[in-house]
Amino acid sequence: MTAGGASYASLHGKRVFVTGGGSGIGEAIVEAFVAQGAIVAFVDILAEPSEALVARLRETYAQADRRLRAPEFRHCDITDIPALEAIMAELAGLLGDFDVIVNNAANDARHRIGEVTVDYWDERIAINQRPMFFTVQAALAGMRRRGGGSVINFSSMSFHAKNPNYPVYATTKASVIGLTRCLARDLGPFNIRVNTVTPGWVMTQRQVDLWLDEDGEAEIRRSQCLPGKLMPEHVAAMVLFLAADDSKMCTGQDFVVDAGWT
Numbered sequence: 001m002t003a004g005g006a007s008y009a010s011l012h013g014k015r016v017f018v019t020g021g022g023s024g025i026g027e028a029i030v031e032a033f034v035a036q037g038a039i040v041a042f043v044d045i046l047a048e049p050s051e052a053l054v055a056r057l058r059e060t061y062a063q064a065d066r067r068l069r070a071p072e073f074r075h076c077d078i079t080d081i082p083a084l085e086a087i088m089a090e091l092a093g094l095l096g097d098f099d100v101i102v103n104n105a106a107n108d109a110r111h112r113i114g115e116v117t118v119d120y121w122d123e124r125i126a127i128n129q130r131p132m133f134f135t136v137q138a139a140l141a142g143m144r145r146r147g148g149g150s151v152i153n154f155s156s157m158s159f160h161a162k163n164p165n166y167p168v169y170a171t172t173k174a175s176v177i178g179l180t181r182c183l184a185r186d187l188g189p190f191n192i193r194v195n196t197v198t199p200g201w202v203m204t205q206r207q208v209d210l211w212l213d214e215d216g217e218a219e220i221r222r223s224q225c226l227p228g229k230l231m232p233e234h235v236a237a238m239v240l241f242l243a244a245d246d247s248k249m250c251t252g253q254d255f256v257v258d259a260g261w262t
Contacts, residue, residue: 006241011037016033020042022046025199026102031053043076045075078131099146099150101152106156108156120168125168149192149193152243154176157262160198180194198258200261201258228259242255
């Protein structure tokens, strides 16, 4: 069902929940699941691009093929855990218990060591780390009812590459590996798989607008083993594999999509 990509029969009809699905990598993930025939819901703090995405996917997919449906979007600040939990419960009631959780949402705002306050540290944890656990907790009973599921947590190559000027962000992304591995052990008996996806420098519009300059272009050529730009759809392809039954014996692992940077 996807142009130029793999088609996974096991994803058709799967209930998928994505955080930060309104733009960038999240947008590519939402679209990829919709194209596979999954039943997709996502949250994002940015309402306008998220609503535009739903409208575009409705026109592109749902109107062209009645077997496909546009995603459900709910505005949510994921630092508000009770609100996040309430939205997940409402969506599960509407669509059915979730088979797949994609913890994609994050904010990689730059910061210097001397500027970090306790409040800023706590805010970064609240955005980049804390919601991952609570989305899994909220979906757990439903996944057990369905006999299993797949959780995909997003890390970053930032700490592997020793990137400067966002130590708190790097800390949160390093912690994802530990969360994934421990959840994989705890949830494996319920046939729930938990894996990490670690992207490299993905050319989302935000990255291009804020940080891609001539020096950045040179760094990509120097650091990647493979030529060309790493795009959101390359990361989404890995997410689809980890959500599909094709990866049924993969859990507790870190799948790196960085064109060989790290």
